[in-house]
Amino acid sequence: MALLGGLTRPLTDASAVFVEPSTVGQCHSARDRPGSRDLNGKSDSVDAYAAATAVLSGRATGTPKSRDGIVEAIRALRAVRKSAVKARTQTMNQLRSLIVTAPSIVRDKLRALPTSVLVDTLARSRPTGELHDPACAARTALRRLARRYLQLSDEIKEADAEIGPLVTNAAPRLVALPGVGPETAGQLLETAGDNPDRLASEAAFAHLCAAAPVSAPSGRTDRHRLNRAGDRHANAALHTIVIVRMKCDPRTREYVARRTAQGLTKKDIIRCLKRFVAREIYHHLPRVTHATEPHPQTA
Incomplete structure (x- = not known):
């Protein structure tokens, strides 16, 4: 990643266009992945070919971090x-x-x-x-x-x-949020990058922070879990914010009491709060323009 950042900066200054595949696994189709990785092991040449194919086919559309601010x-x-x-x-x-x-x-x-x-x-x-x-x-x-x-x-x-x-x-508005300090705000800014407008929506930011819910039913129980793909450091920052709010923020404490009465476990409540905090953080990132104002509802 450090080498990639050092390469993209001078080429971006030269008006080159970059597209960033999300992950190597997403570069491979479900049909190609077993033959190219699971059976034959990791191969840089296979990864490079898969990344190029993903870009040319239009499956990879990510904008890399600018790293210039x-x-x-x-x-x-x-x-x-x-x-x-x-x-x-x-x-x-x-x-x-x-x-x-x-x-x-x-x-x-x-x-x-x-x-x-x-x-x-x-x-x-x-x-x-x-x-x-x-x-x-x-x-x-x-x-x-x-x-x-x-x-x-x-x-x-x-x-x-x-x-x-x-x-x-x-990000003065970000630091002013309940439970957000310089350390957690710094991590979330680092995850979003100097050009957070590359993230198309708050759902994309939640996915990047490993805070997007994924359906995980068990028998007759319909439940969800967090998608573990994403930046684990950003997820840890969200977890810290949630824990602080559960202890100190009256609105969050009321939410926890209400959801506990509805039968949710503490783990499920934290999952819901992480998703809410990711949404709130996204709307307070710097230089992000929105068509609508952030939802006023709080946890």
């Missing part, structure tokens, strides 16, 4: 932030694991401390003794991990301070 800047900063968050989580896991295996003289003093106190205590510690002593070596290693954790936390705070104003500037 503020959303692309947000994407670059968020990529670094996500790696810092992942590294900080790994550091804490390693720190906790090292405490469990440390000598009892070290372990007994540290294992009951909450995370903030633990990190602060270890970062300010001054281990003494010889490194060939397991207790001294454990204290030294824990001190280094604690300082690494604090450095990564500072890096994350700096990234938040940079990303927050960009997200607010790009």
Whole structure:
């Protein structure tokens, strides 16, 4: 995807026209897919031929992301932030694991401390003794991990301070929605791209966010589930927004109570709310023109 983005930008500047097949699986017909992928395995040449055929036949009509505006800047900063968050989580896991295996003289003093106190205590510690002593070596290693954790936390705070104003500037109406913060708004903007007008409808955006309902009947039970195809990070952002609203938004809490009384499970209610939030988010994306105003009904 990074190579594709680097290729499309200069060619777009040269007035070239791009069409983006949605997925390789959609490039193949139901008749061709088993012979070309399931039996013979993955093949770049087969994928390239299928993509070209889909474009020439008119089945592929997607417009790629332009990657030339503020959303692309947000994407670059968020990529670094996500790696810092992942590294900080790994550091804490390693720190906790090292405490469990440390000598009892070290372990007994540290294992009951909450995370903030633990990190602060270890970062300010001054281990003494010889490194060939397991207790001294454990204290030294824990001190280094604690300082690494604090450095990564500072890096994350700096990234938040940079990303927050960009997200607010790009989509102030989006950030103002209940339950939507700079992190979730940044992810949804990244999913939509700098040219969200390429999405034909709010249903297309819901499908892109893996929030489109799919019929999944079981026996005499007529039910639905979410289509798992799509951007899982965007789906996670929608899930976060829904959970926050279920806890803090009075209208959403009333909706949950009403649907629970009707017999819906919590999982089905969250599915319905994700679809509603996707619809609401779409109408608040920047530079999207609509023939009609967004539906005023809320969850």
